[in-house]
Amino acid sequence: MSTEGLLAYCRPGFEPDLAAELSWHAAQKGLPVYAKTQKNSAYVLLLGAPREQLAEAIPYRELIFARQKYALIDELQGLDVQDRITPVLEALGGKGRYGELSVETPDSDDARQLAGLAKAFGNALRPALRQRGLLTDKPNPKLPTLHVAFVGNNHLLLASSTENDRAPWPMGIPRLKQDPRAPSRSAMKLDEAILCLMTPAERMDLIAPGMQAADLGAAPGGWSWVLAKHQLQVSAIDNGPLNADALATGLIEHIRADGFHWQPPRPIDWMVCDMVETPSKVARRMAQWFANGWCRNAIFNLKLPMKKRWEETALCLDLFTAQCGKPVRIRAKQLYHDREEITVFARLDRK
Ligand SMILES: C[S@@+](CC[C@H](N)C(=O)[O-])C[C@H]1O[C@@H](n2cnc3c(N)ncnc32)[C@H](O)[C@@H]1O
Structure with missing residues (x-):
């Protein structure tokens, strides 16, 4: 019997948080599921309900701790390493037509060692799938993608995804180049937050030269520098020193003040915040900005040094939404560059 459900990737160490989040979503939809995971494996399986039902009930875009989400077709364990292709073909049962094959590994230390093997296996599997009419000759993004994840030498996860319900980057990791001039x-x-949390239309409409922004907890100035790159005028709030290159942009004004008390003299377009503080205190202050009409858009970080990070996240986002006092749209994610934290994008909902 096949093991079907959902497969989701996360940052290594955050499996319990992703498992709790996935289980919470399934419970909301009345789906009886259980999560299967191992610490530091960088993936979670959600089992116990049909994969189509789960995939539809838990959309990728609503997940915070998932870097990537697929519908799990089967888990293949104890494979003969001389022939992994036959069991994969058997598990597919001659069914499905895929527009792309992705052979990959979760982002754990152990699985990453298998990247070379995964690549070679992909080269061997591709023609075998094409021969059976399971894979198109040329990539077709309109059809589902077939994913084979190597979690061990003889242990594979077989899954599928559709274009509108997954991260657009392999393994859910956007490859951004670090600018050597960035202050931090x-x-x-x-x-990454601007790229992953905002839609292309939001990036066009909501970020424009000449807009006013505040950066709370700005030092040494990395976030202010990013805003200045987009030609925004930035008030950088921090008692600590700002990097000289950031100040040299001419668009950043350093204000030595407490980010929990400073307020803009008049309403501004953007507020960003990377202050290291308890997440509920940050969430409350962020909500005050919206409640008082001080900003229309915000990107802020919630630091999560505690154990039950999903529970704390849900609490803080509920608190934020409740205290904004007006309709605000939010999207939150643990980004690839986030460590023990998540990033939230919030914008006034003008409908
Ligand atoms: C993680 S660092 C920010 C890094 C910054 N985003 C960057 O890209 O360079 C956190 C900063 O928050 C500042 N901070 C913490 N509490 C603050 C407060 N109450 N008011 C102002 N700044 C604060 C610290 O001084 C520190 O510089």
């Missing part, structure tokens, strides 16, 4: 590595978090 954190700059990449804001670059």
Whole structure:
């Protein structure tokens, strides 16, 4: 009998949080499921309900701790390493037509060692699938993608995904180049948040030269520098020193103040916040900005040093939404460049 359900990837160490999040979503839809996972494996299986039902009930875009989400077709264990192709073909049962094959590994230390093997296996599997009419000759993004994940030498996960319900990047990891001029590595978090949490239309409409922004907890200036790259005028709030290159942009004004008390003299377009504080305190302050009409858009980080990170996240996002006092759309994700934290994009909902 096949093992079907969902397969989702996460940052290694965050499996319990992803498992809790997936289980919560399934429970909301009344689906009886259980999560199967191992610490530091960088993936979670959600089992116990048909994969189509689960995939539809739990859309990728609503998940915070999942870097990627697929419908699990089968888990193949104890394979003969001389022939892994036959069991894969058997598990597919001659069914399905795929527009692309992706052979990959979760992002764990152990699985990453198998990347070379995965590549070679993909080269061997591709013609075998084509011969049986299961894979198109040329990539076709309109058809589902077939994923084979190597989690061990003799242990594979077989899954599928559709274009509108997965991260567009392999394994859910956007490959961003670090700009050597950036004042801090954190700059990449804001670059990634703008790319992953905002739609192309939002990036066009909501970020424009000359807009006013505040950066709370700005030092040494990575996020302010990213905003300045987009030609925004930035008030950088921090008692710590700002990097000289950031200040040299001429678009950043350093204000030595407490980010929990400073408020803009008049309403502005953007507020971003990377202050290291308890997440509920940050969520409350972020909500005050929207409640008081001080900003229309925000990107903020919630630091999660505690054990039950999914529970804390859900609490803080509920608190934020409740205290905004007006309709605000939010999207949250643990980004690739996020460590023990998640990033939230919030915008006034003007419907
Ligand atoms: C993680 S760092 C920010 C890094 C920054 N986003 C960057 O890209 O360079 C956190 C910053 O928050 C500042 N911070 C913490 N609490 C603050 C507060 N109450 N008011 C202002 N800044 C604060 C710290 O001084 C520190 O510089």
